[in-house]
Amino acid sequence: xxxxxxxxxxxxxxxGQQVTLRCSSQSGHNTVSWYQQALGQGPQFIFQYYRExxxxxxxxxxxxxxxxxxxxxxxxxxNALELDDxxxxxxxxxxxxxGNYGYTFGSGTRLTVV
Amino acid sequence: xxxxxxxxxxxxxxxxxxxxxxxxxxTTLSNIQWYKQRPGGHPVFLIQLVKSGExxxxxxxTFQFGEAKKNSSLHITATQTTDVGTYFCAGPRGTSYGKLxxxxxxxxxxHP
Numbered sequence: 001x002x003x004x005x006x007x008x009x010x011x012x013x014x015x016g017q018q019v020t021l022r023c024s025s026q027s028g029h030n031t032v033s034w035y036q037q038a039l040g041q042g043p044q045f046i047f048q049y050y051r052e053x054x055x056x057x058x059x060x061x062x063x064x065x066x067x068x069x070x071x072x073x074x075x076x077x078x079n080a081l082e083l084d085d086x087x088x089x090x091x092x093x094x095x096x097x098x099g100n101y102g103y104t105f106g107s108g109t110r111l112t113v114v
Numbered sequence: 115x116x117x118x119x120x121x122x123x124x125x126x127x128x129x130x131x132x133x134x135x136x137x138x139x140x141t142t143l144s145n146i147q148w149y150k151q152r153p154g155g156h157p158v159f160l161i162q163l164v165k166s167g168e169x170x171x172x173x174x175x176t177f178q179f180g181e182a183k184k185n186s187s188l189h190i191t192a193t194q195t196t197d198v199g200t201y202f203c204a205g206p207r208g209t210s211y212g213k214l215x216x217x218x219x220x221x222x223x224x225h226p
Binding site (some may be wrong): 033035040041042043044045048056058059090092100101102103104105106107108 | 115158159161162202213
């Protein structure tokens, strides 16, 4: 079984630009959650997608948006990038939206905004 | 809003010593999960605790969930250099199962 794969692994963007991060969930998992992890901090919940619909959102502004596709892969889009958006973005997949069997995290995308 | 706090923030031990990290939530949790993140890596799921007072063991790791379901602990017996990393606890955000609030983590360093 394949794990969670994220692309790209690293990205440098300029303030004000837009970025799209991609995630392929683990085989058999139908739920994808996105987290932002600043250096030295725990992951912060951005939002979750279940059956192609947003199923919960954390304290992030609307310029953070996402999609889930029929094959359960997902995208995270961030518009009007700010310097504080620099972080590791983690995608986590699970079977069902309750995460009862834990979450499988991808290796993340390291975003640097300059 | 809900807060999940962990102590200590850092722990340095000699190989062979024991290690414990504590997790406290501002609200009662339906369950708690523990993750390990190696330096430069991503969180890896270790375990989920659901029942009040639950204790689970994985080899040298012992996990406990408090009676009031507001606190938890992870204890590692006889640490090894492979135990190095950051240990996070995470609980559901309010009644939103599956949307996790993570603690800030405990960074464990093991000196050989």
